[in-house]
Amino acid sequence: MIFNKLDKSITEKQYDLCIIGAGPSGITLALDISRRSSLNVLLLEAGDLNFSDSSQDFYKPHHFECKSNNELVKVADKYLSRSRMRTMGGTSTIWDGWVKPLDSIDFKGHWPISKKDLDPYYSAVSPLLGLSDRKPFDKIFNTTSLRDTTLEITKRANFKEVFLKDLAKEKGIDLYLNTAITNCSITKKTITSIDVTNGSSTYQIKAKHIVLAAGGIESTRILLNWNKEHNISNTHLGKYFHEHLIIPLEKSLYLYNDFTKKPLLSESFKRGFSLKEKIMIDNQLLNFSIYIDNLSSNQKEAPTNKAKEGKLYDALLFLEMTPVQESSITLSKLKDKFSLNKINLNWKISENDFSSIPFILKHVDTHLNLNKIGKLRQELPSDYNRSILWEAHHHMGTTRLGKSKKEGVVDKNLRSFDYENLYILSSSVYPYSGYSNPTMTLLALSIRLSNYLRNLS
Numbered sequence: 001m002i003f004n005k006l007d008k009s010i011t012e013k014q015y016d017l018c019i020i021g022a023g024p025s026g027i028t029l030a031l032d033i034s035r036r037s038s039l040n041v042l043l044l045e046a047g048d049l050n051f052s053d054s055s056q057d058f059y060k061p062h063h064f065e066c067k068s069n070n071e072l073v074k075v076a077d078k079y080l081s082r083s084r085m086r087t088m089g090g091t092s093t094i095w096d097g098w099v100k101p102l103d104s105i106d107f108k109g110h111w112p113i114s115k116k117d118l119d120p121y122y123s124a125v126s127p128l129l130g131l132s133d134r135k136p137f138d139k140i141f142n143t144t145s146l147r148d149t150t151l152e153i154t155k156r157a158n159f160k161e162v163f164l165k166d167l168a169k170e171k172g173i174d175l176y177l178n179t180a181i182t183n184c185s186i187t188k189k190t191i192t193s194i195d196v197t198n199g200s201s202t203y204q205i206k207a208k209h210i211v212l213a214a215g216g217i218e219s220t221r222i223l224l225n226w227n228k229e230h231n232i233s234n235t236h237l238g239k240y241f242h243e244h245l246i247i248p249l250e251k252s253l254y255l256y257n258d259f260t261k262k263p264l265l266s267e268s269f270k271r272g273f274s275l276k277e278k279i280m281i282d283n284q285l286l287n288f289s290i291y292i293d294n295l296s297s298n299q300k301e302a303p304t305n306k307a308k309e310g311k312l313y314d315a316l317l318f319l320e321m322t323p324v325q326e327s328s329i330t331l332s333k334l335k336d337k338f339s340l341n342k343i344n345l346n347w348k349i350s351e352n353d354f355s356s357i358p359f360i361l362k363h364v365d366t367h368l369n370l371n372k373i374g375k376l377r378q379e380l381p382s383d384y385n386r387s388i389l390w391e392a393h394h395h396m397g398t399t400r401l402g403k404s405k406k407e408g409v410v411d412k413n414l415r416s417f418d419y420e421n422l423y424i425l426s427s428s429v430y431p432y433s434g435y436s437n438p439t440m441t442l443l444a445l446s447i448r449l450s451n452y453l454r455n456l457s
């Protein structure tokens with residue numbers, strides 16, 4: 001059932017599970033658990049059914065800056081207030097719907113689980129995104145030294161539009177809109193109740209398990225506020241903030257005519273490639289993918305080589321970023337209208353991330369040549385300026401997974417090391433994030449968490 005506003009009725013029912021946030025992760029978990037068990041789910045959404053500036057205002061940080069090597073990097077002014085949406089459906093109401101699992105190498109040595117552990121859950125996510133009924137595409141870039149990294153574009157991107165009716169029908173789910181969580185009460189390490197508010201009234205609700213699914217930055221902010229209130233410390237909370245680096249490579253990718261006959265441009269996928277894992281490891285390269293964006297508008301700038309004619313494409317380089325400990329979210333002294341401290345985000349980009357780009361381009365060009373596929377312009381476009389960032393809006397790292405509290409904020413089942421009945425379901429748990437857009441992995445983690453919680457109860 002959907003409640004448009006919060007009232008006392010919320011305190012009348014016993015809930016097994018309370019999920020905070022109705023974005024892609026909260027919605028996926030709520031529906032999966034309710035459909036496959038008799039557990040009662042309370043889904044809380046701070047925003048309204050439609051976007052409003054007054055709700056979005058809560059996302060304004062107190063302070064934000066991005067630096068690399070002590071130099072300021074310019075990021076869009078509204079980066080934090082517009083790179084996540086505080087409304088029903090969360091940020092899926094504006095995202096691009098580009099989806100792809102992480103690569104095996106993204107997990108190795110960094111995550112307490114492997115890609116194999118997540119594979120069955122990636123498969124379970126495909127039908128939700130409408131990918132399973134598509135004809136599989138050929139991995140045309142798989143050669144002895146290249147690997148195909150094509151991503152898919154879902155047409156079921158807006159989770160509010162796709163799943164609102166399902167949520168309303170589901171008897172096991174109560175969804176409260178315009179209902180924000182603020183504080184919590186704890187006894188020893190267990191959360192005994194959480195405070196929910198609509199701005200004028202506040203109620204305490206109880207649930208056996210609590211899942212924070214409020215987005216990569218907001219989940220961290222809530223936890224930082226709770227830790228402050230209850231005098232709990234965790235060395236890793238708020239640290240290692242990272243994103244994905246996107247570098248536009250206009251008029252850069254020249255593909256020979258044999259290759260351009262293959263399906264390269266489509267509305268349902270973005271064709272991409274990288275180097276084979278061994279080459280990346282041997283050359284200590286960050287994980288990356290080159291995506292073909294468009295046929296370039298100016299074919300005259302193609303390299304002249306009559307023997308090997310082809311076409312010139314605009315491309316995008318998606319690059320892994322190194323999580324840096326000092327890149328952090330901390331609490332500001334300034335508070336929002338619900339008396340929760342706002343955040344300061346001091347985002348640090350490792351100098352090595354930027355300086356690795358020319359090496360990557362050189363390796364790619366060498367292997368495109370070796371495979372007789374084409375060429376990549378090695379120098380960066382003249383208008384490329386590393387002091388201006390194409391941000392991806394992927395917020396990762398600040399509640400990282402680890403084997404123990406010495407390594408992270410949550411364990412391999414997303415359970416907090418500090419609160420026994422609290423789980424964090426957000427891309428903030430990724431300790432390392434490769435170059436793949438984060439949401440497909442988040443949805444896989446949602447279904448995995450649903451399995452885990454059903455088995456507990």
Ligand SMILES: Cc1cc2nc3c(=O)[nH]c(=O)nc-3n(C[C@H](O)[C@H](O)[C@H](O)COP(=O)(O)OP(=O)(O)OC[C@H]3O[C@@H](n4cnc5c(N)ncnc54)[C@H](O)[C@@H]3O)c2cc1C
Pocket residue numbers: 020021022023024025026044045046047082083084085086087088089090091092094095096097098099179180181182213214215216218222392393394425426427437438439440442
């Ligand atoms: C412009 C743009 C393009 C993007 N493109 C892609 C893409 O192509 N591919 C991809 O994988 N990712 C993309 N992303 C990122 C993607 O949108 C996020 O990874 C995804 O939405 C995260 O889902 P989530 O459920 O964790 O958080 P969100 O979608 O942010 O949802 C969190 C929910 O929690 C609610 N909430 C917050 N605080 C509280 C509170 N105190 N109480 C109750 N509820 C609360 C919010 O209102 C919101 O509904 C893009 C993002 C942007 C901004």
